[in-house]
Structures are given as structure tokens and as C-alpha cells.
Amino acid sequence: MHPLKHLSAALLTCTLTFAAAQQAPRVYTDADYAQAEKFMPYNTNPLVMHAVENPTWLADGRFWYRDTGAKGNTFMLVDPAKSAKAPAFDQAKLASAMNALALSKKTISPDHLPITNFELKDADKTVLTTLAGKRISCDLAGDGVCKELDPKEAGAPKTGRRGKAMGGVDVSPDGKKAAFIRDWNLWLRDLPTGKETQLTTDGIPNYGYATDNAGWSHSDNPILVWSPDSKHIATFQQDQRKTGELYLTNVTNGHPTLTTLKYPLVGDKDVTMIERVVINLEGKDSDKSKLVRLKMAPDQHRSTLCDDISCRGGSGWDDVQWSSDSKNLAFVSTSRDHRQEWMRIANPATGEIREVMGETAPKFFESGNDKVNWHYLAATNELLWFSERDGWGHLYLYDTNTGKLKTQITHGNWNVTQVLVVDEKARVIYFRGVGKDPNEDPYFQKYYRVDFTGDNLALLTPERGDHTVTPSPDNHYFVDTWSTPTDPQVTVVRDFTGKIAVSVAHEDITRLKATGWIPPVQIMVKARDNDTNIYGLLFRPTNFTTDGHYPIINHVYPGPQTGSCGSRSFSAAHGDMQSLAELGFIVVCIDGMGTPYRSKAFHEFYAHDLGDDTIPDQIAGMKDLSTRYPWIDMDKIGIYGHSGGGNATASAMFHFPDFFKVGIAESGNHDNRNYEDDWAEKWAGLEIKNPDGTSNYDSQANQNWAKNLKGHLLLAHGTMDDNVPPTNTLLVVDALIKANKDFDLLMIPNVHHGYAEASQYMTRRRWDYFIRYLAGATPPHEYKMKDYAAVQAAMSGNGPSDNETADPQP
DSSP states (O other), X not given: OOHHHHHHHHHHHHHHHHHHHXXXXXXXXXXXXXXXXXXXXXXXGGGOBSOOOSOEEOTTSOEEEEEEOSSOEEEEEEEGGGTXXXXXXXXXXXXXXXXXXXXXXXXXXXXXXXXXXOEEETTTTEEEEEETTEEEEEEOSSSOEEEEOOTTTSOSOOOOTTOOOOTTEEEOTTSSEEEEEETTEEEEEETTTOOEEEOOSOOBTTEEESOEEOSSSEESSOOOEEOTTSSEEEEEEEEOTTOOEEEEEOOOSSSOOEEEEEOOBTTOSSOOEEEEEEEEEESTTSOEEEEEEOSSOOEESOOSSSSSSSTTSSSOOTTEEEOTTSSOEEEEEEOXXXXXXXXXXXXXXXXXXXXXXXXXXXXXXXXXSSSOOOEEEGGGTEEEEEEOTTSSOEEEEEETTTOOEEEEOOOSSSEEEEEEEEETTTTEEEEEEESOSTTSOTTOEEEEEEEXXXXXXXXXXXXXXXXXXXXXXXXXXXXXXXXXXXXOXXXXXXXXXXXXXXEEEEOXXXXXXXXXXOOXXXXXXXXXXXXXXXXXXXXXXXXXXXXXXXXXXXXXXXXSSSOSSOOOSOOSOOTTXXXXXXXXXXXXXXXXXXXXSSOHHHHTTTTTOTTOTTHHXXXXXXXXXXXXXXXXXXXXXXEEEETHHHHHHHHHHHXXXXXXXXXXXXXXXXXXXXXXXXXXXXXTOSOOBOTTSOBTTGGGOGGGGGGGOOSEEEEEEETTOSSSOTHHHHHHHHHHHHTTOOOEEEEETTOOSSOGGGHHHHHHHHHHHHHHHTSOOBOOTTOOOOOHHHHHHHHHSSOSOOOTTSSOOO
């Protein structure tokens, strides 16, 4: 052979070898996954110092919060009137005294006190709190000594920082009585003496008093509202005798245990109903009572806001409000489909009711955003009402004597979101709102005040960002914490005019940034109509380069009660989105049309058509991004989500099989006819069955479209899921098998809607799946993520604790 031919052959061999090497799939290592795991919440959150969450006001006008430092936590006490801030107590002395009491199974560290709530007495020298489920009093005046309190001297069990009923009891305003459920009846405990009195006697299984059971959500806490004078209880007798049941069995050796829950479904003829009652306590020791049934037909088990009669899950009932003199009871009834509301006032002594006003919405009615906003103003015979009737969320003032509208208080193309204070004497309303400044992110919440007349609207929190506000009980001050997705928290105390009284804290992310952490990118893209602006977040690898070519993954939650991205406040981690990005992806979340906090038209965009799932907006948004950023590989698109996001993921894979290549659908409500009635009938409407057997719910049922699957789909579900029953996923599995489709399935034994100890395993499998099928690479073999117990300890902020029965972290 000619020498040049030898040389050409050698060069060709080298070229082919080099090309093969270049095209060889990447093999990920444990070190790659460890780098990604650095940015999980349990690793990033502890690196953020001096965040302020859940400030708790005391009766004397001071408040406390837990400050996180490099060594642990310090409980800080702030006195706005004196512009003073200092540690609430000597933590070393308190820890020593707690250890000496020997109630805890573990040694208590001064920097990680197992405290979530406390009181101060005796000039702040005595701390009352809970340890290992026991009420204790700690005298810190001398060397420090704690003692366990006798139940008779322990006083009322304190509520959590958001007013939750604790330990299955609801304490009266005067702190002397506690109502609780026993054997389907309501009982009363006199706290000073411990004496118990049965208030109702005709409660029977599934027809009991004050029971908290919405099917998907349930607890032992009573749902009721005490009158201000502690002499009356407003509650209901809940009728679930004909309500359908959900059956779940555990995975075990031998015979399984059957769990049976009352769980109404869409279209059921018989659903849960309530019969409203008032219990009037009589006698010096409240040992006598009179039950009065309100003179009306049974009411739907509904709320003006959420898919439960109590939006705080057995810890409050916001759609029932007493007059300040305890002589009248106001409440709002909601229709089964959430389209109609009736505001009524009852006489608690006679049960007589009168209807004041009502409202009907074309698609669905809501009384606010994450908070019921109507207020009964009995002293002036007025009603503060929230409505989206003009296309935006605004406040209206009604006359409760005539039922007539007096005035619309707020106006404009923006939303009132949460009414926090109603000053009836000064006739001023303080509220959070969004979208008023067209130059800011429309999801940034600000705090405002306005007169009852609609005059003197004023912004009290002018700084750019998302503001979380906690007013003092007397409304003289409020704690204001603001941040953005890229800028950490600043916390101050302001007076009621908005003037800063005390600087409290600046969140420090120095240690977080030292890990190489980078914030997400706030994005604005066009929706499917190529006109509406929609917003979200974009996550990149920390070693990102514009010369790269990155597959893109969409983290989706379609709502309609919330969106994909959540709060616009600062967060060190957003689930595992940054971790996924760290593995070589671009990850986005986009709040598409059909989600809240924008106009009413925006929110109800796909109402009664849940098969939409905002997916056309997710597609439009990613396409818009790709025109700006050539480093996004639009040939490799993945999607994942949990619950509603699991439903949307499967929907995306079935309806747009040529666009989405890989999907991971976790615990999805794939056919809302197999989900709880309240949620689905609000957003999709009542089911209408046609003579041919079809239904207006057919289009949202993912199993009907499973035959279209082309890409890789992983379905996951917990076998004991009592929120979204596992049959939702199995319906899709059945359809995929019948369509002869390849797919992957992970049924996690004995876990509920969240995966608990299996969460780490699910996360690792999620990463593996995208690495293998979207990146076309090989994941490390069975990478071991951080132990679940260590994750829980890191996320609690308190360190290890055996204080499981103490006041829970809100």
C-alpha cells in the first residue's frame, strides 16, 4: 500500500475514535449527585442566617421570634415602643433547668431549645412552655429551675402561632374552658378543675358534632367558634351517614389492616352535609347547656375560599363570625359548586336566621387569596365583603339591615388579597394587595390602608419586594418582612402609618453563597395568546456557560388554587429545582393562565376545563425563552410535578407527545371523578352525564388520552394516599397497559400523599430518570442521599428533639 494511503487510514481511524469518544454518553458519579444535593433545602436552609419567620406578638405589645445563627437559635424579644431588641431569656440557664427536670430523652442544647411557643411572666423571669408534651414553668431568677405543672395550674393549652386548636381541644377566649370531641359528641372541660361535661348526647358514628373530616383532610380537632363572652359555641352536626367511602390497605406480612374513610366524590348523589347549631352554656359552672338548631335546611360542607369547611383544617372556621357582644352570629353558606354565596345572621338564642345578601359568580366565587376576607361589623350594622365581580378582587361595604350596597371601597386593575385588620372605630381597613404598581412583579404583595369610604388609600410598605406582614393585636405596630426571589429578607417594625420604628434583622446569605449557590432568574414570557405576560423562575447550573446546550425541564403545578412557582419571597431552595439544574439542565417554573393573584379572567381562564392544565402556556413560555437563549435544547424537554402537577405532567405527555420527551408524574389526580368532590366541583363544575354515557369530565381524565404516549413516563404514588387515592394513578396504568405502552411505575408502600421516609428515594429516582432518558447519560448506581431523619432535623431548625407532642411548628 502507498505510504499516503497508510497515513490516510490512520487518520481516519483516529478521527472515528475521537468522534466516538466525543459522543460517548456521560457517566455521572456520586460526586456529581453530591454536588447537586448541596442545593437541596435541607442543606441550603441552615446556611441562611437571621431569617424572621412567624413573629409572635405578646399581650403587652412586644413580640418574639427565633433568630438563626451559625451556632444555633436565639429567641429574641422586641419592644417596638422602646425601640429595643434583646434575647428573651437566658438560654443556657433554661437548657440546664430543662435537663435537670429529666422529661426529655435527649440532652437539650442551649442553642437548640425544643420550644415552639412560650409565655413570659414575673417580669420575664418565668418561662412557661411545653416539654415532651408536658406543660412546665421555669423560674430563671436564680440558678434556674423548671417544674412540671399540675393540669389544674397549667392553665389553658396555648394555641399555635396561627391560632390552631391544639391537642384536639379548642379553648374559650377567657381561657377557662376547652371544648373537645368524644364518641361523636362535643364535651366541655373546665380547665381550673378538670371537670368534664357532655354538651351533646345524640351524636352517633358519621353523624357527630364539630367533626373535622373533609375526606381528603381530617383530624381530631373540633371545628367550632366560641363567642367573645365564652358563653356560646357555634358548630354543626356533620352528616356523613350516606357519604361514600374510601378504602386503603397497608402493605404487610399477613392480613392487612383496612382503613375506611368517608370520602365524597364528584357526582355523588349523597355528599357530606352540616346542620348548624349553637350550644348556649348556662349555669355558673357551665354544667348546663342548651342546644339550638338554626332554622334552616342542612348546608353544604363548603367554604367561601377552599375545598374544606375550615381552610385551616380543624383549627378555625373563618366563615362563621360572632358579634362583639355575642348576641348575633353571622355566617356564609356556599353552594355545592362554589358559585353562590348567602350571607346570613342568626339569633343564637332562638335559631332564627335572616338572609342579608348573596352573590353568584359565573364560574366560581372566592372570598380572598389564602384568607377569608369578609367581616361582620355588628356595631354599625355593616358587612365588609370581598368580591371579584368587576374582574378584580376588591372590597365592598354593605348595610346588614337592608342588605344593600353602601359603597365599593377599592377600585382598579389590581387585587386586594388579604384583609389583616379592620379598625371599626377609626373606620380604616389594612390589607395586603398585589399588582397595583405596574412596574413591579405582579405577585409582590404590599401592605395598604384605606378608609371605609374608599378615601385615603395609602401604601405602607414601599420597598420593592414581597411583603409579609404581622400586625400587633392593638394595630399600633406591624412586623414587615420583605424580600425577592434573588434578594434576602429585611425585617423591620413599622407603626400603623408605615414609619419604621425598629430595624429587626437582615437575612445573611454569606455562608450560602460560599457554596457556589446562585439565585434563580426571574423571567417574564408570553402566554399562549402571544399577548399576556406570564411570570416564573429559571434555574441554571452553577457552572453554567452560554456555550453549553442544556435540556430543559418544566416543574409544573396547574392550580387553579395556586401556581407552579409559589411565593415570590426569598428562598434558599425551591424544592429540588436548583439541584436538578446542577446536573446539567435548565429548570423552569411558570405560573400559567388559570392560576390566582392576577385578574379574575386570568384565574378562570380554563375553569370547567381542567384538561387544559396550563400546558399550552408552559409550552409557549419555554418557546419564548428559547428564542432569547440559544443554549436551551428544545429537542430535549422534560416535565414533572406532584399531585396536581402529577396530573398535569401526564396530561402534557399525552396531549403533546412530540414536544415533551420525558415526564415524571407523582401522586396525580388523573381523573377528578376519583378525587374529593369539593375541589373538583369548584374548579370543573358539577358533573353532567349525557344519555350516551359521556360526561363533561371526560376531557380531563388522563386515562382517556394515555394511548398517545410516545416518550418516557414514570408514574409514582403512595399506597396509603388518603388525599389523592392511588386508584387515580392505577386508572392511567390500566389504560397504558391496554394501549400496549411502555412506561415505568413506582408504587411506594404505606406512605400517604407525601412520601415521608421514601422522599429521598423518590428524589434520587427522579434525578436518575431525567439523567437516563432526557440527558441520555448514565446515573450513578443507587446514590445514597442524606438520611431522612437528618433531613428532618435540618429542616426543623431545632436540631434533634423528642418533643413530638409539644406545640407543633406552624
